[in-house]
Every structure is written in C-alpha cells, then in structure tokens.
Amino acid sequence: MTGEPTRVLHTGDTHIGYRQYGSDDRRRDFLRAFERVVDDAIDEGYDVLVHAGDLFHSRSPRLDDVRETVELFRRLDDAGVEAIAVVGNHESKRDADWVDLLQDLGLVRRLGDEAVVVDGVAFYGVDHRPPSRFDASEIGFAPSPQDASHNVLVLHGLFEPFPFGDVSLEGFVESSDVDWDAFMLGDYHHPERDQVGGVVASYCGSTERASADEEEARGYNVFGFDDGVRMERRAIETRDFVTVEADLVEGGTDEVIERTRERDVDDAVVTVEVRGGSDAPVVQSEVEESLLGRGAVVARVNDRRDKDEDETTEVEFADPDSAVRERVDEMELTDAGREIDAVVRDKNVARTRIAEEIEESVEGFLDADGDEDGMEDGKPEQSTLGDVS
Structure with missing residues (x-):
C-alpha cells in the first residue's frame, strides 16, 4: 500500500441509554461519551469508525436517545467518515436491529461474512452469539477482494487468549481462508491487547464507566494500515468516579460524613466504603444526602463492616x-x-x-x-x- 495509511477508529460498548444508578445525568453521560468519540473521528480525519457492538444499552432505547444517536452518525457521514458495526448482546433483537435502521438511513454498514472494503481494508463481522454457536469452522467468510491489502474481523464476545475468554480466536486463524491482520473486539469493558498467530487482537473497552471497577481512563483504539498494522490507545474525558474509604474508629454517621469532606465530590459519582472496628450505626441516607448537597451527581454507601451473625442490623430509608x-x-x-x-x-x-x-x-x-x-x-x-x- 502506498500513500497515506488507512486510519481506523475502533470503539464499542457505548451503552447509550444506560440510566446507571437510576440517574438521568448518567444516562446523558453515556451519550456524551460517544459524542466525544465522534468529535475525535471527525476532527482528526479518520477514514473509518468501527463500532464493535452494544451501541445501545437495551433493545428498547428511549426515542430521544435514538434520535441523538442518529444525528451523531449523520455527522460522521457528512464528514466522510465511513461507519461500520456489528450487533452486541445488549441491543440484539429477534428481528431487525438498530444497526439495520442506521443502515437503512445510509449512515452505517452492518458487517457480516461478505467484505466491506474501505480504502483498501476489508472488514468482516460476526454479531454476538452464545459461545456454543461461535464455532469458527462453521462461519464461512467470502474470499477477500483482490483490491484489499488488509483484512479485519470485528467480533462481539469474550475470547481467548484473554483470560476471561469463552471462545478461542485461534479457530478463526486456523479455519478461515481469509488471512486476518486484526481482530477488533467488543464486550469486555477494559482495554486489552494481545497477539493470536501473528494477528493483533484488541478490546477497545467501554466509552463510559458501566461499573465502579472500570478504573482505567475511558477511550478507544486507533489503527493505521499501510505496510503493516499499527495500533495506539486514545483517552476521552468522562465524569469522575470517587471512592471514599471510611475506616471507622468509634463514630458512625457523623464520622463517615467527615471522612467524605476530605475529598472533592463535586460533579462526581461517589461511592463510600464503610469499614473498620466501630459498630456505631451508619444511616446511609444521611451520608448520601450530605454528598448530594455538596454537588455529587450520584452517591452510594456500602457498609462493609463485619457483622456478628446474631447481631440485628437496623436499616433506615429516607423514603x-x-x-x-x-x-x-x-x-x-x-x-x-x-x-x-x-x-x-x-x-x-x-x-x-x-x-x-x-x-x-x-x-x-x-x-x-x-x-x-x-x-x-x-x-x-x-x-x-x-x-x-
């Protein structure tokens, strides 16, 4: 391949519409995170945006989330960025999927066993399916077109050689007639990278934190295809998650609240982990109300103290x-x-x-x-x- 390399932005697990913690602010955060990815794709002149599944969080997203998502893909189309995608487990339907709607609008091309060639790179895809139906030897791919210099397979699922994998990517290398150059993966929310028979395999991770343990910066992967395959990681700005470790000595609710004052919680999702030897009662609703009053968007309190099995725990709800x-x-x-x-x-x-x-x-x-x-x-x-x- 000569000239400028084909530049591909690999994203996925955007989970648009997820009303995390029952918060509309968090629901909007998931849409805004994908909007930042789209902004980068346009501003930095990528040729292709690959979405590796779970565009939406559910099979029945809200109409306003669908409308705004359509507008984001329309911006990509207007900027000349080719959008291609597979379907993840969260959005998969029995009949037509949301990716089909976007394809009908001329904004996205849904990947399958036939190649979609963009600037000399052939893209194939496999939607999410149960591990028992992910037999690579039974998935036939059409031959790579002669004008394609590289071949990419986009998949949504949990794969080996990653330790959490259910299905081996090695099977796609061994059983397919297509000579793969990269596997672009979705479903696992942490960014990961490995090699499978000389093929680059990568998870892009989620674009927003779908759980508090997703501690790495959110972002996406960038691929360059020329004489070889190059991959980089790019971060995007998302809302802060703050964890307060409240190791109690003697006090209860007041001591927990005092510990939270040591941290900046404004505009953040805050989780308080209560531990320690004190058996003083902690009224979770009071702690949460204090955090919300200081500007936290979401506040959660988890009492992790060891309880005597015979001890009766009093639970209080504000409402x-x-x-x-x-x-x-x-x-x-x-x-x-x-x-x-x-x-x-x-x-x-x-x-x-x-x-x-x-x-x-x-x-x-x-x-x-x-x-x-x-x-x-x-x-x-x-x-x-x-x-x-």
Missing part, C-alpha cells in the same frame, strides 16, 4: 417509595415489565385480582407488538444490573 422507584428504574425493564410492576404496586388493585390484571396487561402488549422485545419463550428476560459487558 422507601423513592428507593423502590429508583431500583425499578435501574432494572431497565421493558414497557411490559414496567406495566407489571405498576399493577403489582397499585394500591387500587385488589390482591385477588393481581394475576388477572397482569395477564390482561401482557396480552395487550403481545397483541400490539406480536413478539414483545425482552421476552424469551414467554418468559421475561432477566435484567442486567451489575456487569453490563
């Missing part, structure tokens, strides 16, 4: 109804799920009529939608609350 509503918001329920929750908690519905009311509500959704998203074999899909990979 039980508010706590329940917040927990329901975090569960990312489908519309049908929210309807069921509303019926169960409706004080005007007689307890003897709950089952009948729920049945009528679900039948209404099924009649309207034919096949309700988030329902598998007639059973509500389990929500993903902790690990969103």
